[in-house]
Amino acid sequence: MFAYALAKGNLFHFNIQLMHIFKQGNTPLFIAACFPFFLNAQNTGNQDLDFVIDETAMLRLVDANGSPASMLNFHLLGPVVPGQGVPSIQAQSSYLQYTSVKGASPDDTRQIDVEIVGGALPSGVQLTVSPSLNGTGTMGTGSPITLTSGNLHGTLITGIKSAYTGDGPGDGALLTYALNFATQNLDAATSGIVTLRYTLSNS
Amino acid sequence: MAIRIGGRFGALLLFAFLPLPFTPIHGQVSVQNGLAQFLTCDGPTQGEIILQNQLETPLTVLLEIDTLLGSKTLFRIPSEITLPPIGRISVPYTWIRPDSMPHGVCVFISCPPKQISTTAEGWAIHTQLRFAVKLYRGCLSEQPEDIIRVNAQFGSHTLSWQNVGDRFWKASVLPMAHVGEPSGPDISLFLVPHMPSVAMQLPQNTQFVLATDEWGRQLGFRFTEYAH
Numbered sequence: 001m002f003a004y005a006l007a008k009g010n011l012f013h014f015n016i017q018l019m020h021i022f023k024q025g026n027t028p029l030f031i032a033a034c035f036p037f038f039l040n041a042q043n044t045g046n047q048d049l050d051f052v053i054d055e056t057a058m059l060r061l062v063d064a065n066g067s068p069a070s071m072l073n074f075h076l077l078g079p080v081v082p083g084q085g086v087p088s089i090q091a092q093s094s095y096l097q098y099t100s101v102k103g104a105s106p107d108d109t110r111q112i113d114v115e116i117v118g119g120a121l122p123s124g125v126q127l128t129v130s131p132s133l134n135g136t137g138t139m140g141t142g143s144p145i146t147l148t149s150g151n152l153h154g155t156l157i158t159g160i161k162s163a164y165t166g167d168g169p170g171d172g173a174l175l176t177y178a179l180n181f182a183t184q185n186l187d188a189a190t191s192g193i194v195t196l197r198y199t200l201s202n203s
Numbered sequence: 204m205a206i207r208i209g210g211r212f213g214a215l216l217l218f219a220f221l222p223l224p225f226t227p228i229h230g231q232v233s234v235q236n237g238l239a240q241f242l243t244c245d246g247p248t249q250g251e252i253i254l255q256n257q258l259e260t261p262l263t264v265l266l267e268i269d270t271l272l273g274s275k276t277l278f279r280i281p282s283e284i285t286l287p288p289i290g291r292i293s294v295p296y297t298w299i300r301p302d303s304m305p306h307g308v309c310v311f312i313s314c315p316p317k318q319i320s321t322t323a324e325g326w327a328i329h330t331q332l333r334f335a336v337k338l339y340r341g342c343l344s345e346q347p348e349d350i351i352r353v354n355a356q357f358g359s360h361t362l363s364w365q366n367v368g369d370r371f372w373k374a375s376v377l378p379m380a381h382v383g384e385p386s387g388p389d390i391s392l393f394l395v396p397h398m399p400s401v402a403m404q405l406p407q408n409t410q411f412v413l414a415t416d417e418w419g420r421q422l423g424f425r426f427t428e429y430a431h
Contacts, residue, residue, distance in 0.1 A: 054253075055237035059332050070317065072328040094330070099233075105373065105391030106337065107239040117331070127328070177328060193327045199311070201335035202238040 095172035115153030118195030124185025137163030256286035271307035305341035344370035
């Protein structure tokens, strides 16, 4: 009873119970019943438990082996037969790994945006980044973004709450990069580096 | 037989056994106390962003400010900071000369860009990562009915909220199938003045919505196909 009252933080309730027993004339019974509690009284106490949960936001980009990936190369080879167009090239991929622990509003939902911040895609060339989400928790919703010389940014993943992708090879949101072009729009002089930036923010 | 190692072979061998110079890996910094914070106008003027370095070496991090509301000259934060190995650090920020007007900045956190060499053939895609931490300071509205505009789209069960006043508004939104019968968990709502509307997806069977703010003031809506 004492332990229960102590655990409930309600010693007043315990005292009421004691008075009730005395009034009934059950003093020996009361002493016998409470003796073990008195013996242990000095070892009993309250302890506050303070939980602190980090409102975590973590993000990295890795390749299929789980190694950090910050560069993808697209080499457009000329056709093997005169008269043909430049053949299409295989899409490449990387994995966006993230851990998110949401908080209360204003940080209860997160998103990942992608934008071109360096270099330029030649006119007529499109780069489509398509996310395929894998992980545990509320990973969000992915939408493919097509980047062109006229469209430099877009929101790739929305509605991220508390979730994690895993950190091993093949874990994470699979990002497929597909380059679409027409031979007549190509200009070898425009070869170069295009810098994509991913931003994790709250929605 | 003596083996003589020198010249170019020796240099090559020496290079092979030397530890590779450390190359910063993008994405090894993280934010540990949220991507948005709000300080009320009658509260403290200082806050912190907690950053963590996952690397076993020090990491330099850049912090850039973009203005969301008001003037960024009223906000101060270090522009660059070095994180200790495998450690976290608190980056303090201050709202200077605070007033009752709404203020907001976005702090972009990133590692310095890597030096990259140009390619001669085709394209190369180089990637960078960054975090955006939104920081707000201002007064909360005690009269939501004067500053809140709500639009409902019945077909998609979407409720759009817009703050057309000069004060922030925080509330907890409870969707209900019937009066007193929740159709889903509470949804926290934070409306920034002068910002585009915020869309909230509701459970399909929602018929009523009850928003309760910090002072217990409530706004209720009936979710019908005529609601606007």
